[in-house]
Amino acid sequence: MVAPGQTPGYLQVQPTPTARVNECFLNVQEQVEAEGGQMLCGWQIWEWPNVLVEAEFHAVWFSLDGRLVDVTPKQEGEGRILFVGDPSLAYAGLAKDNVRLAIRDDLLIRHFIRVSEEIVKVMNRGERAGTYGYVSIPAHEIEPLMDARSLLGRSIAEGRREKSPCLCGSGGRYKYCHGRDFPW
Ligand SMILES: [Zn+2]
Structure with a gap:
């Protein structure tokens, strides 16, 4: 809730x-x-x-x-x-992560939600917490996450499912291609 x-x-x-x-x-x-x-x-x-x-x-x-x-x-x-x-919530200077709920059960959607949460964690890590609006993150930390989210977002938008051919073009199903190596 x-x-x-x-x-x-x-x-x-x-x-x-x-x-x-x-x-x-x-x-x-x-x-x-x-x-x-x-x-x-x-x-x-x-x-x-x-x-x-x-x-x-x-x-x-x-x-x-x-x-x-x-x-x-x-x-x-x-x-x-x-x-x-929600009157119990008050802005305390910290970026609060979004709450995301999958509407159907699919690995692509679960991974999309996981990687979106991870992006917020990286952006809030350590002394960056409390910074509102502008943050500077080393590229090697954020780029793999943004790439993964982009692949997943485009796959879902195209109507692919976890058993569909992976968007990368390998010919394998997402589940056994990029989905298998999903590290987050
Ligand atoms: Zn792939």
């Missing part, structure tokens, strides 16, 4: 003029200073149909007149988001 007792609902995205993508906490703080109201933390929910559901730690604005508004612009320009509030 992501947020017991809270019901997911759609919120309008109404970015303020100075708001930036991926900076929801700063954006909401600025909006509260300018217009009053308060910050509500919770989860923004994305669905990759038939593949997985992903919940991303997110902050929205609760206006003085009782509206919940997402003041953070979206990469893809979406006009609304699915959001579930």
